[in-house]
Amino acid sequence: MTVNKSPRKHIILKEAASLFREKGFMASTLRELAKRSGVQGGSIYHHFSSKQEILYQIMDYTMTSLIYKLDAEIKDIKDPLKKLRKAIKFHIEYHVTDTDETFVTDTEIRSLDNENLEKIQEKRSVYEGKFIKILNNGNSAKTMAISNTKIAAMAILQMCTGVSYWYKKDSHLKIDDITEQYVNFICWGVAGKSI
Amino acid sequence: MTVNKSPRKHIILKEAASLFREKGFMASTLRELAKRSGVQGGSIYHHFSSKQEILYQIMDYTMTSLIYKLDAEIKDIKDPLKKLRKAIKFHIEYHVTDTDETFVTDTEIRSLDNENLEKIQEKRSVYEGKFIKILNNGNSAKTMAISNTKIAAMAILQMCTGVSYWYKKDSHLKIDDITEQYVNFICWGVAGKSI
DNA sequence: TTAACAAACTAACGCTTGTTAGGTTTTGTA
DNA sequence: TACAAAACCTAACAAGCGTTAGTTTGTTAA
Numbered sequence: 112m113t114v115n116k117s118p119r120k121h122i123i124l125k126e127a128a129s130l131f132r133e134k135g136f137m138a139s140t141l142r143e144l145a146k147r148s149g150v151q152g153g154s155i156y157h158h159f160s161s162k163q164e165i166l167y168q169i170m171d172y173t174m175t176s177l178i179y180k181l182d183a184e185i186k187d188i189k190d191p192l193k194k195l196r197k198a199i200k201f202h203i204e205y206h207v208t209d210t211d212e213t214f215v216t217d218t219e220i221r222s223l224d225n226e227n228l229e230k231i232q233e234k235r236s237v238y239e240g241k242f243i244k245i246l247n248n249g250n251s252a253k254t255m256a257i258s259n260t261k262i263a264a265m266a267i268l269q270m271c272t273g274v275s276y277w278y279k280k281d282s283h284l285k286i287d288d289i290t291e292q293y294v295n296f297i298c299w300g301v302a303g304k305s306i
Numbered sequence: 307m308t309v310n311k312s313p314r315k316h317i318i319l320k321e322a323a324s325l326f327r328e329k330g331f332m333a334s335t336l337r338e339l340a341k342r343s344g345v346q347g348g349s350i351y352h353h354f355s356s357k358q359e360i361l362y363q364i365m366d367y368t369m370t371s372l373i374y375k376l377d378a379e380i381k382d383i384k385d386p387l388k389k390l391r392k393a394i395k396f397h398i399e400y401h402v403t404d405t406d407e408t409f410v411t412d413t414e415i416r417s418l419d420n421e422n423l424e425k426i427q428e429k430r431s432v433y434e435g436k437f438i439k440i441l442n443n444g445n446s447a448k449t450m451a452i453s454n455t456k457i458a459a460m461a462i463l464q465m466c467t468g469v470s471y472w473y474k475k476d477s478h479l480k481i482d483d484i485t486e487q488y489v490n491f492i493c494w495g496v497a498g499k500s501i
Numbered sequence: 502t503t504a505a506c507a508a509a510c511t512a513a514c515g516c517t518t519g520t521t522a523g524g525t526t527t528t529g530t531a
Numbered sequence: 532t533a534c535a536a537a538a539c540c541t542a543a544c545a546a547g548c549g550t551t552a553g554t555t556t557g558t559t560a561a
Contacts, residue, residue: 119508135416137332140548153550154509162549218413221330258487262479266488269468270461277460284457292453293461300495314538335518348520349539357519503561510555517548527538 120158123148127165128211136166136215136222166219167227173216174234177205181241191249192302196294198245199271203290206275213275239264246301255301267297315353318343322360323406331361331410331417361414362422368411369429372400376436386444387497391489393440394466398485401470408470434459441496450496462492 126147130139141162142152159165184201188194206213216231223231242264249255257263271293278289321342325334336357337347354360379396383389401408411426418426437459444450452458466488473484 117508133416135330135332137330138417141550142548150508151510152548153511153552156550157508221328222333258483262484262487263491265472266465266468266491269471270465273461273464273468276464288454289457292457296458296461296495299497300491302494312538336520337518345538346540347518348522348541351520352538505560506558508555508557511553512551513553514551515549518546519544520546521542521544523541523543525538525540527536529536530534531532 117158119148119150123150123155123158124165124169125211128169128209128215131166131169131215131219132211136219163224163227166215166222167224167231169212170216170219170223170227170231171234173209173212174231174238177202178234178238178241180205181238185241185245190254191245191252192254192298195242195245195249195255195301196298198242199267199294199297200290202268202271203274203293204286206272207278207286207289210275210278210280213272217272217275239268242268249301257301263301270297312353314343314345318345318350318353319360319364320406323364323404323410326361326364326410326414327406331414358419358422361410361417362419362426364407365411365414365418365422365426366429368404368407369426369433372397373429373433373436375400376433380436380440385449386440386447387449387493390437390440390444390450390496391493393437394462394489394492395485397463397466398469398488399481401467402473402481402484405470405473405475408467412467412470434463437463444496452496458496465492 123144127139127144130144130147133139140152141155144165145152145155148155155162155165159168181198181201185194185197188197220228220231243260246255246257246260246263250257250260274289274293278284318339322334322339325339325342328334335347336350339360340347340350343350350360354363376393376396380389380392383392415423415426438455441450441452441455441458445452445455469484469488473479
């Protein structure tokens with residue numbers, strides 16, 4: 112989110128994430144998005160060049176944030192298991208904070224144009240690579256016992272990303288409790304055979 | 307799949323699952339589906355009353371199969387941990403066998419009309435309930451230590467369903483290897499604190 | 502006050518899509 | 532073989548959608 116983001120543009124992006132989550136990108140119309148954002152359909156084009164650009168901006172911002180913020184969270188941690196705990200905690204908290212954006216980013220890959228698709232796929236790969244690296248380090252340190260770290264990373268990410276599918280802001284479940292359960296489950300899972 | 311399923315209807319359903327997976331339901335057109343199925347657009351209406359019905363039939367068949375076949379796999383197993391292993395193995399194998407159908411069933415919930423949505427949600431809930439029950443039994447038997455079996459069941463299912471997102475039939479990965487990794491990861495994860 | 506610019510409205514365009522209706526061809530059965 | 536049903540083709544309809552172009556409105560600086 113750059114500092115010079117106009118209020119309306121910001122509103123449109125937030126409403127877009129909500130609408131896309133609710134109906135899917137293709138089933139969402141600009142007329143409805145405009146209505147929800149407080150303008151008329153054609154006005155969207157003052158802020159965005161196309162419907163596709165709205166989707167891309169949501170997804171690109173989300174992936175970029177995930178990558179940079181994950182780094183900030185784990186860069187000073189040496190122990191792989193501790194690093195993994197922190198990474199999982201971060202991932203879940205991010206997905207629980209921006210549920211609409213993260214859900215859309217995870218589910219609307221197919222709606223991207225080819226050019227945008229490549230860019231987002233690249234960032235997904237970078238993000239996933241950070242988890243693979245942690246798992247590889249855990250294997251090296253003998254505190255984890257994973258046969259295929261790529262599959263394990265995918266499994267872990269899919270499971271944790273899944274929180275954005277069901278979590279509701281008004282849920283009685285506390286984020287820390289959810290996080291704790293996922294972290295424990297995963298850490299026992301990766302450590303299992305090395306105990 | 308009933309015995310009297312006409313060949314063309316069967317082809318259309320298979321092609322629909324493939325097309326919907328590739329482009330999403332809303333971005334898929336009946337003209338393209340017809341083309342892929344070897345007929346013209348209007349001919350689809352000889353076999354299905356609407357585009358929505360095609361989607362519903364794919365999803366309903368998949369959910370119904372999952373429910374009944376899971377039961378058949380685990381009904382004679384008493385030990386909760388063994389039962390869980392079998393359930394996970396079944397789930398992954400099903401998702402790896404019908405990757406298109408399972409992927410569509412998991413991702414196109416939002417494309418369902420309200421009436422169809424309720425029916426599919428109900429079946430999803432039934433299926434999920436079977437996993438929750440296994441976990442509850444594991445807790446009772448003290449071979450699992452899960453604070454919230456509902457969350458754990460969701461996490462497990464999301465992770466295992468995720469296989470249909472990335473698995474490719476021509477993959478060098480053997481299904482048994484994949485299954486083994488998931489089963490081990492999960493069983494260590496659920497058993498962790500009870501060890 | 503005036504001019505410039507940003508933001509928004511509005512009508513309409515061109516295209517696409519699910520679907521229908523009527524006609525033709527193919528298949529199955531007596 | 533004849534007939535009916537199933538399957539398919541085809542043209543077209545009605546609705547909707549992303550987008551464009553022109554106009555209007557509000558704001559700001561000179």
